[in-house]
Amino acid sequence: KAGVTQTPRYLIKTRGQQVTLSCSPISGHRSVSWYQQTPGQGLQFLFEYFSETQRNKGNFPGRFSGRQFSNSRSEMNVSTLELGDSALYLCASSLNQGAQEKLFFGSGTQLSVL
Amino acid sequence: QQQVKQSPQSLIVQKGGISIINCAYENTAFDYFPWYQQFPGKGPALLIAIRPDVSEKKEGRFTISFNKSAKQFSLHIMDSQPGDSATYFCAASSNTGNQFYFGTGTSLTVIP
Numbered sequence: 312k313a314g315v316t317q318t319p320r321y322l323i324k325t326r327g328q329q330v331t332l333s334c335s336p337i338s339g340h341r342s343v344s345w346y347q348q349t350p351g352q353g354l355q356f357l358f359e360y361f362s363e364t365q366r367n368k369g370n371f372p373g374r375f376s377g378r379q380f381s382n383s384r385s386e387m388n389v390s391t392l393e394l395g396d397s398a399l400y401l402c403a404s405s406l407n408q409g410a411q412e413k414l415f416f417g418s419g420t421q422l423s424v425l
Numbered sequence: 426q427q428q429v430k431q432s433p434q435s436l437i438v439q440k441g442g443i444s445i446i447n448c449a450y451e452n453t454a455f456d457y458f459p460w461y462q463q464f465p466g467k468g469p470a471l472l473i474a475i476r477p478d479v480s481e482k483k484e485g486r487f488t489i490s491f492n493k494s495a496k497q498f499s500l501h502i503m504d505s506q507p508g509d510s511a512t513y514f515c516a517a518s519s520n521t522g523n524q525f526y527f528g529t530g531t532s533l534t535v536i537p
Contacts, residue, residue, distance in 0.1 A: 315468070344524070346527075351434075351529060352529060353427075353431070353514060353527045353528055353529035353530050354469070354514060354516075354525075354527035355527075356524040356525065356526070359524060367524050369524065401468050401469070403468070411457050411518060411520055413459075413471050413474075414461075414469075414471065414525070415470075416461075416468025416469050416470065417468050418466060418467050418468050419468055
């Protein structure tokens with residue numbers, strides 16, 4: 312069974328631009344979560360989607376948004392990029408919704424904002 | 426505010442030694458405590474997890490010790506191997522919530 316696939320693997324953008332990251336969960340998994348990973352901060356929760364609905368959102372500004380499609384694939388969008396948005400963005404899928412589920416992470420998208 | 430505090434930030438251990446990573450939390454609603462292992466260039470992968478109804482859980486060389494009264498839990502890696510060199514994250518969640526709260530990570534290096 313294929314794992315969680317995130318594209319692209321690397322992205323370089325400039326301040327003010329916007330970016331869209333993509334995540335394909337494990338087949339059959341209906342929940343997709345997004346995390347931002349930075350050195351010293353660990354993993355910070357962005358949001359979770361289940362059956363195309365955002366179930367929970369972390370403490371990030373409205374420039375961070377996402378959506379989930381009917382096939383469970385998910386996209387994350389960051390508008391008006393800032394230097395501080397440089398990070399590894401991780402997508403995780405799980406079979407069902409809920410915070411007691413085992414998360415399967417992709418390898419992430421490394422975003423650099425110049 | 427970091428809901429789960431993890432220490433140390435980095436750890437160097439000799440091959441065959443014991444690696445110990447500690448985490449502490451404040452939210453008494455947390456009732457599920459997983460540990461994730463991350464190798465360079467990869468996403469984190471679930472290593473082992475514990476619920477507060479037990480004080481210890483062991484899987485191979487990996488053991489979680491849990492102290493409910495102190496609101497602390499720790500990961501012990503026995504007979505540490507160079508292949509264990511990775512970043513380890515503790516996490517916590519509650520069954521009424523919808524997200525995991527991760528620690529800031531510990532970079533473990535096992536020297537041959």
